[in-house]
Structures are given as C-alpha cells and as structure tokens.
Amino acid sequence: MIRVAINGYGTIGKRVADAAALQDDMKVAGVVKTRPSFEARIAVKKGFRLFTNTKDNIPAFNAVGIKISGTLDDLLKESDIVVDCTPGKVGAENKEKIYMPRKIKAIFQGGEKAKTVEASFNALCNYASCLGKNYIRVVSCNTTGLCRTLGTIDRAFGIKKARVTLVRRGADPADADTGPINAIVPDPAEVPSHHGPDVKTILPNIDIITSAMVVPTTLMHVHSVGITLSRPATREEVISAFQNASRIILVSAADGIDSTAKVMEYARELGRPRSDLYEIAIWKESINVIGDELFWTQAVHQESDVVPENIDAIRAVTGIEKDAHKSIAKTNKNLGMIK
Template sequence: MVKVVVNGIGTIGKRVAEAVNKQDDMELYGLSEVSAGQGLITLLSPEGELHGTDLYASNDKGLEQLQEDGMHVEGLLEDQMDEVDIVVDATPPGVDEMNKENLYEPHDVKAIFQGGAADDIAEVKFNADANYEKARGEDFVKVVSCNTTSLSRTMSAVDEAFGVNEAVASLVRRAGDIPQDGRGPVNSTIPVTEVPSHHGPDVQAVMPELDIKTLAVKVPVTYGHVHMVNAELEEELSEEDVLEAFENQPRVNLIEADEGFDSTGKVHEQMRDLGRKRADMQEAGVWKETVTVDDRTVYWIHMVHQESIVVPENVDAIRSMFDMEGKEASIAETNKSMEIM
C-alpha cells in the first residue's frame, strides 16, 4: 500500500486527493497546505468527501496560518516524510521547486508535479497512454498539462494505429476555471503570438518523434478548451478506422453532435445529468462528426475539461513510479475506481 500525500489543495489537488482515496492499492496519508481555501474547508467539513483526513502544514508559516484560519492541523509535513512514500505536488510554479529542494529530495521521497511546473523539475514528462513505462522507478515525474494530455491521448491513438508524419493543432483555450472570477479576457480573444505555442513542444516531451505544430488563442469561457487538429498519416485509411482507434483509447470519449451535444456547454450539462461530480469529464471528448479523412490526412475536433483531465494521469503515474501495475491494468483500475466511461 503506497502512502500518498497531496500538497496543494486547489483545482487539481483536491481532485487528485479524492481519486487517490478511491484506490485499493494506495492510502491517502494526508493533505498539506499553507492556508485554508474554500476547497480545503469544504473537503474536510463533516459533509466533505475527505472528512477525517489528516491535514499538515507545508511550512512553519503555513502552520500558523492554518491554525489562525481555524483548521485542525496535525503538524508539519516535514515531520511526516519518513512515513510517506510519495507526494503529489499541486502547488503553484516556483513553490513546487522549493518543495522539491527542501522537502522531497532531502528526505528521499518521490514526487509528482503538475503541468505548470518548470520543465527541468523532472526528467520524465508523463502521459499514461503515450509513455507509461518511462516513469518506472523514477523519483520525480511531471504530469503534463490538460491540453498536452488531450493531444497526447488522441495523437498516440492515431500514431500507434497508423503512424503520423506531421500534425497541426489549433487550440481555443478557456480564460479561467469556474471559480476564477477575477481572470479575463472579457469580450475579447487573445492570440498566443509565439508560433508554435508551447503546447507542441510539450507534446514532444511525451512523444519525442512526433512532428507537431500548435497555435492557440484564449477566449472568455470557463468550461473547456477546444482543439482543431489535422494530421498527415503514413498510410491511407477510412474515417471508420480513425473512429475505431479513438474508441479503443480508454480515455477518449466520442461525442455526438447529432444527439444534441454540439457545444462545450451542452457537454457540460451532459456531465451534470450523468451525475459526474463537479461536472468533471476526465476523458478527451472527440466530436464524432468532425472526424474526416482526405487521402492520408485526418481531421478532428476535441474538447478538454481543463480541471479534471489530468487527475487519472496522476494516479497512473504513482503506479508506474512504484512498478505496481502494467499500463493497461493501471488505466483500467483507475478508470473503474473513478467511473470513467
């Protein structure tokens, strides 16, 4: 049983903590923070899913702040390092580097970092479908961002089946998450003027042989990114072949616009109707009707729920780093526990 602490209980951290708590081969040893945000307060409240989970402070100042905020704190995270096997670090960029230097490395504790972390924080950039084996035995791993995760999943499905010569993806990115009401833009579209955007090189960190270029804009919405992709393949194929490749990818969901799910807002409502907590969609959602083949070029459009798509990747990264399961078994176990379609 691997003992896991989640450090940083924000958008990603709270979801990862809940996911770890559902695994039969992992123990959620505790949570770690420096202040009591609304997510932490809710999770540990009597009605919260993680009520009763031990709370630790990441540093001395955080201990004072959490106690001032009225939270029951067991003590400092540093004092628990000998009891912990791995920390999933979901703290802000820069803080994660200090945690690695001051906590994880001195105590020989493994750690997983998130997509916003600096590239050099870990040698392995992880996506369960594309490079699960790369994390085996590693001490530090970076789970790539939401956009990179979705591109790695869809591209690996197509590349493994048919081979991809080159690809171009145009990203329409959400402005902020639903609680981030202070972020913009408002009534504006902001292009990423550096071409390619960082997303292409990020995918290549997971799939180094893939020739991919990306462009991106940011728009005033809160639920989901949308990617428009075209890929030139090594062999001729049919639309049915591509659809089958996506169907065989355990974290790609085919969305049917003809059934009424023709926008991110309607997919959001579908997740709510299905009873998904927080309306999360951990799968990359490919609109079935957009999958089009012209000679050796395939086109598709998919959506990304930025708050939740990376959560199962964190769970699988733990299993890979401790050599607990093979790729297919880990993905299946995580999907079952999280009720991923």
C-alpha cells in the first residue's frame, strides 16, 4: 500500500486526493494546505489527515476550529511519494528545498517546467519510460488532451504534421478574479505558442505548431486540430481508433452535445464527482478526412483531465505496476470512467 502525500489542496490537489483514495493499491497519507478554508474543513470531514506547510500556519487553522495533524515535514516522514499540486513554479522550489533533501519521490504538475524533472508523463504515451523515476511531471491539461488524441492518431496512422489552434477558457468556474469578460485575447500574441514544444516533451517526434487564444468562458478548452497523415486513413478508421482509445470519448451535436456547456452537462448527468469529465471529448461530426489531412475539434476539461494521469504516475514512479495498460484500466475502473 503506497502512502501518498498531497502537497497543495487546490483545483488539482483536492481531485487527486479523492482519486487516490478510491484506489486499492495506495492510500492518502495526508493533504497539505497553507491556509484554512472551506476546502480544508471539508478535507477533514472526508477523513483526510490535514497538514500545513510550517508550524507558523497552525494557529490560523486552530483559530477556526480546523484540526491540523502536523506539518508537511511530519507528513513526508509517513509517505512514500508526494504529489505536488502547488501553484506553478512553487513545485521546482519544493523539489530543491524539501523533496530532494528528504529523498522522497515527487510528481509535479504542468505548471512546472520540463527541465525541473527527469521526465514528463502521459499514461497512454510514455508510462514505461517513467518507471522508477524520482521526479516527473504530469503535463498540463491542454498538453494531456493533445497527447491523448495526437498519440492515438500517431500510433494508428502516423502524423506528418499537426497544426492546432487552442481556444482556452479564461478562468475556472470558481475564479472570480480573472478575465477576459468581453474579449478574445491571443495568448501569446506570438505564433507558435508554447503548447507545441510541451507536447514534444511527451511525443518528441511529432511536427507540431500551435497558436492559442483565451476567451470569456469557464467551461473547457477547445482545440481545433488539423493533421497531415503519414499513412492513408478513412474517417471510419479514425473514428474507430478514437473509439478504441482510452480516455477519449466521442460526443455529437446531433445528440444534443453542441457546446462545451453541454459536454459539462453530460458529465453532470453521468454523476461524476464535482461534475468533472476526465475524458477528452471529440465532436464526432468534426472528424473529417480530406485527402491526406485529418481534422477534428476536441474539448478538454481543464480542472480534471490530468487527475487519472496523476494516479498512473504514482504507479509508474513507485513501480507498483509496470504495465501501463493495467494501471490505466485500474484507474479508469476505480474512477468510474467510460473507458
């Protein structure tokens, strides 16, 4: 039974904690939060042992009646691995100052740079190459989405080149501080964006160029994907490849799922925790092969698609499961995923 510490209990941390608690080969040793909040209170109610970064933080929790089990330092002593879900760049600091001196393995998130870690991770693409590593990062939500679908097409037909426009949500649903309210923001203004190189940390041989913009929504990123194929494929073969792939689902406007809002409504109807959707949703109507080119449009739930990846990453790094497909199947089953 692998003992997992979750450092950082925000958007990703709270989800990874719940997901880890649902596995039969790992348990949550504790979760770490800097400040008291409704989420800290709920973590304790859920039965998680709650820790905070330093002793100095403890009085603030005591003051509002939230029970603290100790510090991050205390937690790491009782853990086999830490999943770092702190804000971007904090992870790199934690690695140097905390995890390396204590010789504890760590998994970071996409907000950390690739050079911070030994390898970037996507379960479907490169599980085996991360086996036994000490420091890896689960790539960002956008990169995870692209790796799942591009990886599937690359394995099935070969990708000569991929050209992608990312239309990103402006803020997460609970974030009232971020814009835009009424603008489309090229972000970055430069083309290409950093997303292409980030995909190449997982799929180094794909010729990919991306551009990106931000729009005033909170529900999912959308990717407009154009591929030049290495080998011929029919639309039916592409649909079949996606249907057979794990963590990718096909949705249809004809079935009423005609926007990101409807994809999220689908997740709510499925009864998913927090109404999350771990899978990448591809609009079936958008899949089209024209000559040697393949097109599709996909939606990525920015808060949750990396959650199953973090669970698999724990297995890969600790070596408790050597087979990617067995880990993926176990994670999917325990999280109630479609496939």
